[in-house]
Amino acid sequence: MIAVAVFNLEAVRLPKEANELRRQVRSFLRQELANGSFQPACDAWLGGFSEPFSKKLGDMGFVGMTWPREYGGHERSGLERYVVIEELLAAGAPVAAHWIADRQMGPLILRHGSTEQKQRFLPDMAKGISYWAIGMSEPGAGSDLSAIQARLTPVDGGFRLRGQKLWSSGAHRCQYMVALCRSADPGSDRHQGLTNVIVDLSDSAVEIRPIYLMNGEHHFNEVTFNDVFIPSAMVIGELGDGWRQVTEELAYERSGPERFLSTFPLLRSLSALLKDSAETYLQREIAMLVSELWSLRQMSLSVAAILNLGDNPVVEAALVKDAGTRFERKVTEVAERVARSMEGLPGNDSFQTLLAQAILHGPGFTIRGGTNEILRGIVARGLGLR
Numbered sequence: 466m467i468a469v470a471v472f473n474l475e476a477v478r479l480p481k482e483a484n485e486l487r488r489q490v491r492s493f494l495r496q497e498l499a500n501g502s503f504q505p506a507c508d509a510w511l512g513g514f515s516e517p518f519s520k521k522l523g524d525m526g527f528v529g530m531t532w533p534r535e536y537g538g539h540e541r542s543g544l545e546r547y548v549v550i551e552e553l554l555a556a557g558a559p560v561a562a563h564w565i566a567d568r569q570m571g572p573l574i575l576r577h578g579s580t581e582q583k584q585r586f587l588p589d590m591a592k593g594i595s596y597w598a599i600g601m602s603e604p605g606a607g608s609d610l611s612a613i614q615a616r617l618t619p620v621d622g623g624f625r626l627r628g629q630k631l632w633s634s635g636a637h638r639c640q641y642m643v644a645l646c647r648s649a650d651p652g653s654d655r656h657q658g659l660t661n662v663i664v665d666l667s668d669s670a671v672e673i674r675p676i677y678l679m680n681g682e683h684h685f686n687e688v689t690f691n692d693v694f695i696p697s698a699m700v701i702g703e704l705g706d707g708w709r710q711v712t713e714e715l716a717y718e719r720s721g722p723e724r725f726l727s728t729f730p731l732l733r734s735l736s737a738l739l740k741d742s743a744e745t746y747l748q749r750e751i752a753m754l755v756s757e758l759w760s761l762r763q764m765s766l767s768v769a770a771i772l773n774l775g776d777n778p779v780v781e782a783a784l785v786k787d788a789g790t791r792f793e794r795k796v797t798e799v800a801e802r803v804a805r806s807m808e809g810l811p812g813n814d815s816f817q818t819l820l821a822q823a824i825l826h827g828p829g830f831t832i833r834g835g836t837n838e839i840l841r842g843i844v845a846r847g848l849g850l851r
């Protein structure tokens with residue numbers, strides 16, 4: 466008999482403080498929009514890299530929100546943070562500079578890093594001035610991370626790192642990367658012998674080469690480590706603990722509202738354009754999208770609540786990302802279908818710009834952070850089906 470597990474997705478109520486916080490973020494965003502500090506964009510959490518904007522958010526206390534005060538954090542709950550990030554995403558604000566540090570690398574260092582690492586790195590992350598890249602994928606290792614080849618070899622005082630990372634978002638503008646590396650041969654378990662290290666990207670032995678998108682945007686990189694010296698103090702946690710750390714990280718990486726809000730500015734623009742349309746079937750399509758969005762938000766909030774309690778909902782996070790990224794694409798498909806009938810309508814220009822961004826970035830939605838095929842495998846395992 467197949468043992469079918471039940472997903473742990475309880476309904477969540479946001480705390481009262483969240484309402485005030487939401488008002489603050491909205492008022493900040495209104496002001497920034499009025500100042501012309503940004504234009505709403507699709508996928509701005511990955512493509513909208515603005516150091517001044519991230520610093521402003523840091524100054525407002527909107528980065529490192531859940532971290533201890535002693536490391537520059539603000540000791541707010543995960544659900545309060547959720548409200549802030551969903552507002553930023555819904556506005557299409559340029560949050561890419563600090564996004565990875567705030568979502569992933571800060572929490573990783575907080576859980577597994579040394580006191581020295583926490584003191585050295587977390588305060589600047591929380592100020593919105595320290596930017597971090599993810600160094601997981603390699604030319605021969607994406608879905609199967611245990612195949613990575615970047616190699617740490619012990620030397621006096623630390624390690625020598627040799628190897629290559631691929632698709633490293635924003636690495637050309639970040640100060641640091643957390644790189645998953647092989648510190649020992651795998652043996653019978655390929656997940657063993659992996660270690661996370663902090664790499665200073667300004668080191669002259671680190672070579673960062675651009676991989677351009679087809680419109681010329683520079684977002685991705687190929688990062689080569691030519692015998693980079695990694696001091697022992699830059700190893701995160703224990704040697705060989707990398708797989709466990711990465712698996713934990715992925716629940717944060719996969720479950721947040723960025724996994725279904727990347728095309729929200731397009732959805733908002735589309736619904737504004739169709740508000741007074743006589744084509745009720747189009748309005749019905751928008752209504753269906755909005756109701757799906759609402760369900761996804763509830764699922765994602767439930768995962769945030771579990772993470773807030775310190776648990777690691779790997780399967781639920783995979784479910785949110787699979788369904789959420791398919792939704793992001795669906796928004797683009799509906800927008801593409803109705804785009805021709807929008808011509809000449811006021812607001813059409815910004816709609817077309819958002820649509821172009823969504824089309825261009827769309828292929829990555831279901832690939833980055835783990836492809837949907839891989840996620841479904843995780844969900845199937847969680848259900849006891851494999």
Ligand SMILES: Cc1cc2nc3c(=O)[nH]c(=O)nc-3n(C[C@H](O)[C@H](O)[C@H](O)COP(=O)(O)OP(=O)(O)OC[C@H]3O[C@@H](n4cnc5c(N)ncnc54)[C@H](O)[C@@H]3O)c2cc1C
Pocket residue numbers: 598599600601602603604605606607608609631632633634635828829830832833834835836837838839842
């Ligand atoms: C926009 C974007 C940003 C990214 N940013 C980063 C970053 O900052 N840092 C980083 O490290 N990586 C980053 N990546 C890389 C991303 O994580 C990998 O592309 C992804 O994990 C897939 O790996 P791969 O490209 O090697 O494809 P492969 O693993 O080669 O997969 C190719 C195809 O085979 C399928 N497949 C593979 N294995 C299985 C299986 N066991 N069962 C079923 N199907 C399978 C996959 O689903 C996919 O369709 C980014 C990718 C994108 C698109």
